Amino acid sequence: MGFPGTWMTETESVVYRVVPKCACSTIGQIMYYSDHGDFFDGDIHDAKNGLHKWALDDSQPLISANVQAHKSYAFTCVRNPYTRILSSFFDKICGIQRNGKRYRGNLVPLLIQKYGIEVGGDDGKQDFDQIKSFRRFLLFARDTIRWRRPMDPDIHWSAMSGHVSTYIVNGGTYDKILWTEKFNEGMADVLGAIETPHAVDLDAIPRFNESEGHGPKRAHPVEDYFDDMSMHLVYEIFKRDFDVFKYDFENPGNKMPIGEIDLEEVHKKLGD
Template identity: 70%
Template sequence: MPFPGTWMTESESMIYRVVPKCACSTIGQIMFYSDHGHYYDGDIHDATSGIHKWALDRSQPILERGVTARETYTFTCVRNPYSRVLSSFFDKICGIQRNGKRYRGNLVPMLTKRYGIEVEGDFDQIASFRRFLLFVRDTIRFRKPMDPDIHWSACSGHVSTLIRNGGRYNLIFPTERFNDGMKEVLANTQHAYDIDIDTMPRFNESEGHGPKRLHPVEDYFDDLSNHLMQEIYRRDFNLFKYAKEPYAGPPVREMDLDEIHAKLNG
């Protein structure tokens, strides 16, 4: 059974389902530190030792056993759809990646040609983002002109793979309440090294890749783009209890783990 995007500490103290653009770099570093007493030197996504990942062949049988046995504390983290898709735009579309190149090579030129998206110089951030959102809708609804990318595909899709293949989450928490969520994870797991969540550094590996966002989150969404958001991320809004109006805040109601498992197990 496949468990893509699943990480586990080498000590097998905790299992985490990675959801892109939802504090995954910081969470991975916390897991690494909890075993080794220091942070990974570099982007934790590049680590090939010191942590189990489904992408590493030698880790797969260990992860499969851990997930399906349901004895290891298992968690993930989600994010407000409005701020998450904006983050994807500024990082992956407007930004230069850590390899010095544009994300996915010819993606930005294609977006410029087909959708009129501008990312150079003093461009209109709001207009370009709204055109990007049309592209996101096309990838998710019609799988054209490409399949949806992991950075803007719905959180619920990432979360569901572990459930459908026999796993169960002990906790799903929002990035907007990150400290409380990670404290709950650490309070329910045993680890060799303690971490002070309130004072530890944050590992935002995408920070600085793209231009600074110039406007409040709400300004990027007009009636049409908000309608597209409901179409694209309906399940995220419903399951993770975010308000269906442009803002960057936390869920407006408590998540129901039983509901999430039931509805994502299909």
């Protein structure tokens, strides 16, 4: 199976396992900058050179050799499951993507028809009942993850532990898992542990939020979207994420982690 979703600098200074909706655009640009001294012009997900990616055939043997021998410092980044699934809804379901179209073509019409979801009209700009539609989207997300219908789960709302685990199962070892909510602190640890051709000033790095502006703005506090039933659904989908990445399931309004990530526990629980 190899190492899907894995990126590595060309100098092999660092290896990163991408987890969608967890600062991956910013991290990719930091990696690119650390090698080249400037940022990739465009969305880093579109870059075909300047960064090794598992999706590029020529990069695969280099990534495999590095990861299996644990030659470089390796890390990933996670995010509170409540805010991550909310972000996925507003970006991927309600938003118009950078190609000017809806995400995954017929996905949104299917959701409107089968789950009664509203998305703010053709342009995603009109008012609609965000809470009601989000809770219906949660049912859909659960159906895709639990029963793989009406389609396979999407990478943007499938559990982070699933993304993180493929790297371990196939022979990789993490040196650091950082939280999106404490991004500068965690990224400083990564940069402090590696040698790069170009120094990175984290305070000066812009946030490359490629989903920003795709969809409607969130109209309510995070906790308003999650009643008892939707919290139950979130726990059903993301139980391991809360457990191993130390997030607060009991309080959707608390986006901050409530404990330290135990790398040994992560490798043991997600390496089976």
